[in-house]
Amino acid sequence: MEILKAENLRAYYLLDIGGELKSVRAVDGVDITIKENEIYGIAGESGCGKSTLIKTLYGMVEPPLNVIEGRVYYKINGELKDIFSLNGELGKIRWKYISYIPQGSMSVLNPVARIIDSFWDFIGSHEDISDRVRWKKHIEDYLTLLGLPTKILDAYPHQLSGGMRQRVTIALATVLTPKIIVADEPSTALDVVAQRAVIQLLKDIQKNLKNTIILVTHDMGVHASISDRIAIMYAGKIVEEAPTEVIFESPKHPYTKYLIGALPKIGDKSYKISAPGAPPSLLNPPKGCRFHPRCSYATEECREFVPRLVDIDTNHRVACFLYSKERE
Numbered sequence: 121m122e123i124l125k126a127e128n129l130r131a132y133y134l135l136d137i138g139g140e141l142k143s144v145r146a147v148d149g150v151d152i153t154i155k156e157n158e159i160y161g162i163a164g165e166s167g168c169g170k171s172t173l174i175k176t177l178y179g180m181v182e183p184p185l186n187v188i189e190g191r192v193y194y195k196i197n198g199e200l201k202d203i204f205s206l207n208g209e210l211g212k213i214r215w216k217y218i219s220y221i222p223q224g225s226m227s228v229l230n231p232v233a234r235i236i237d238s239f240w241d242f243i244g245s246h247e248d249i250s251d252r253v254r255w256k257k258h259i260e261d262y263l264t265l266l267g268l269p270t271k272i273l274d275a276y277p278h279q280l281s282g283g284m285r286q287r288v289t290i291a292l293a294t295v296l297t298p299k300i301i302v303a304d305e306p307s308t309a310l311d312v313v314a315q316r317a318v319i320q321l322l323k324d325i326q327k328n329l330k331n332t333i334i335l336v337t338h339d340m341g342v343h344a345s346i347s348d349r350i351a352i353m354y355a356g357k358i359v360e361e362a363p364t365e366v367i368f369e370s371p372k373h374p375y376t377k378y379l380i381g382a383l384p385k386i387g388d389k390s391y392k393i394s395a396p397g398a399p400p401s402l403l404n405p406p407k408g409c410r411f412h413p414r415c416s417y418a419t420e421e422c423r424e425f426v427p428r429l430v431d432i433d434t435n436h437r438v439a440c441f442l443y444s445k446e447r448e
């Protein structure tokens with residue numbers, strides 16, 4: 121069953137460049153439906169709009185970012201609610217209904233406060249914490265459920281490793297047991313052991329809370345080990361979406377093929393071909409399919425028209441004229 125839905129979402133950074141209004145088309149016509157109890161991965165090169173997309177899905181739209189078109193809906197008490205018309209209500213449901221783990225989030229911990237005080241500050245800004253005994257038990261039970269030692273509550277952030285700080289931050293952001301967790305590169309900048317612990321923690325949270333995680337990372341290895349479905353983003357658009365094993369075993373979009381083909385495999389020493397050229401500027405993206413300047417299959421049609429993201433199989437959507445002639 122769906123829990124979050126975006127329809128024709130366009131979110132642009134509107135910038136005044138030398139007195140001229142320009143737009144960075146970071147999210148440009150995204151349609152997605154995210155289901156209850158799944159880990160939905162969003163992948164793509166740096167700058168393709170992943171962070172902007174999840175910020176917009178979270179409703180964190182502040183200038184210069186503007187929603188130009190489209191809707192985002194959350195399913196709350198069985199009803200789809202348009203989040204941009206919730207106004208003050210959105211602030212109330214944040215963290216209890218949906219939580220956001222931003223990039224570099226471990227730096228949100230107050231360096232001069234013990235971890236428990238960060239929990240009191242965070243919970244106290246959303247809930248009545250006058251019954252401290254009950255809330256302390258909730259915090260300790262939650263850490264134990266996630267396999268984190270409760271003694272970290274007495275530590276200062278600098279006494280913890282980077283990996284543990286990141287796990288504590290994730291526990292903090294999810295302690296009010298939200299239905300949806302939006303996580304932006306939660307394991308990036310950690311060594312592989314710490315990265316594995318963070319991924320395991322996210323899996324444990326999802327298993328225990330039976331919630332939905334929307335996970336942004338450019339690291340396809342992380343997606344392989346945690347995501348149930350993956351959306352591949354290119355230059356502000358989703359170009360392919362499918363269950364993880366389909367993306368890895370049978371990618372269809374030429375860009376996804378490059379992404380998967382460039383991954384290292386044990387024992388395979390063959391030369392890996394990456395996509396030629398560089399991603400386009402989102403201030404002035406190319407006409408037609410945005411991938412066409414880098415695509416070896418590009419035709420006149422690709423240079424003129426934008427392919428629509430369409431179903432080519434059950435649970436498999438692709439935006440490429442090789443598979444469907446539908447245009448946006």
Ligand SMILES: Nc1ncnc2c1ncn2[C@@H]1O[C@H](COP(=O)(O)OP(=O)(O)OP(=O)(O)O)[C@@H](O)[C@H]1O
Nearest residue numbers: 133144146165166167168169170171172173184402
């Ligand atoms: N505050 C801002 N003002 C103007 N442009 C911005 C701003 N933030 C991001 N952008 C631009 O929007 C586009 C999408 O950026 P975004 O951070 O969403 O991409 P990303 O895929 O998450 O990349 P990364 O993995 O590097 O964070 C980029 O062209 C970026 O330069």
